[in-house]
Amino acid sequence: MVQGMKKYVLDLVVKYIERPRRDYVVLHLTDPVAPLPAMLPGQFVEVRVDGSPSTFLRRPISINYVDRRLNELWLLVHAVGAGTRALASLAEGNRLNVILPLGRGFTLPDEATRENREAPTRTSSKTGFEQVVERWLLVGGGVGTAPLLYLGQEVAARGCRPTFLLGGRSASDLLQLDLFRRFGDVCLTTEDGSAGERGFVTQHSLWATADFTRICTCGPKPMMMAVARLARELGIPCEASLENMMACGLGACLCCVEDTTEGNVCVCKEGPVFSTDKLKW
């Protein structure tokens, strides 16, 4: 049986709360006594929601960012229901019980290079070795942009400055743009045209000249399906992060399954990130 990264149940402390927009909070969590465990972009955590009588189950929330220097884990929470509203009303100094890290994250550049060794790539003769030049496109919509920040940082840290393509209904839906710009080029779309190009992410002009070697996407399912279709047409490997409703988050209850080419598999354990070739989209 495949054993993944060691998982922990931790009582983290809310160190700082950003409120970038109405109904959105970024929780900066820390472990006051130990370094946070290893976590990978695209993985998620399950938080216990205390003080919300109508919330019974933990809430799965993707890892927005990990700041190793400050020993912080960031969670971007969109307050849409009783559980997420309770999380949004936490105060600095409160404790939050978290299970982490969960699931399989995005493939990172080193692994992607190995996977695509047979695929056509640009090479550099400078070093005398064949060197792969990777061009990563990270496509996000709404609160689904959250895991792309940590992913962008990790991709950039491996020597590939990514392009972010972020979409929302209007400018106020686009969060953390200054942070995204730290790690890559940022292209925007809004449905009302209040920021970037008007329309959906799949209608952005960058697709006309797209020569990306890999696409990663997270956001509303219709958006990800459209991105996956485009990626397939362009012959670019694509990974998508799903958010099926979960109970345990550990692969035990089999509630969050996605129908894949390998049958029903747990999004919490086999995913949440899947190669779109495996999905029946």
Added chain:
Amino acid sequence: MADLHTHIGALELKNPVMTASGTFGYGLEFADFVDLDQIGGIIVKGTTLEPRQGNAYPRMAETAQGMLNCVGLQNKGVDYFCEHIYPEVRKINTAVLVNVSGNSPETYAECARRIAELEDIPAIELNISCPNVRQGGMAFGVTCEGAASVVKAVRAVYPKTLIVKLSPNVTSIADIARAVEAEGADAVSLINTLMGMAIDAERRRPVLSIGTGGLSGPAVKPVALRMVWQVYDAVKIPIVGLGGIMNATDAVEFLLAGASAIEIGTANFIDPAVTVKVVRGIEEYLTRHDFSSVRDIIGLAHVEH
């Protein structure tokens, strides 16, 4: 220190806390959080003769103090279990039980026969109460004749400890318990989930893919406790109690109602280390009330009233 050993027929458990099928995977999924060896018993995911894909997504709905599921017995089949999972779970130093399901007395019996060959599986829990499959499952568990037919077929081929998991979706659970006892069941476990449903008012559709599902969690505890209480008066074989147990106090209540052991299910999703905490909590309870053995409190709430 109080003695936590308890017996389910010939099966001795080191303590009365087991995990409910379908809520703890194969145990290994929880190894990062709990010392599996400290749990009294682990009942692994429902297993059928053939591999099953289960029902379509969505399979889960959160409810007040509980949840609904309609997983529908997704599993890779008994052969896969024997070849790939058994070699791993047999290393766990506690009683590992398999929950067995089927769609006819013959398929139940054949699955049980295969499991009987596994040296380190000392008992099975026969699932005649799954509310989420069309054929078999609960269909057998809601009549005395149906329940008896499955138990009779399995008993003929399964010599080890046979626990029969009962459905609460019946008029008289005591009658069903008596019927399976008469066919030679060594114990009964109760309750499986209560049939329920959730509707999405905005979409004007049921939430779950098959419409209905099984309710679990603290919401069902009073019903489960009452049924354990009634079955204790109806049969002589031991009872394994489950339904909404979240902590040691809940567990003690089931023991007092007449259960010889208990199972923890949905609570594993909230606290993956809950099982071992409940073991310690039961021990504390016994010490605090000067009981030398957990066996001394089984059924103790049954006084004249």
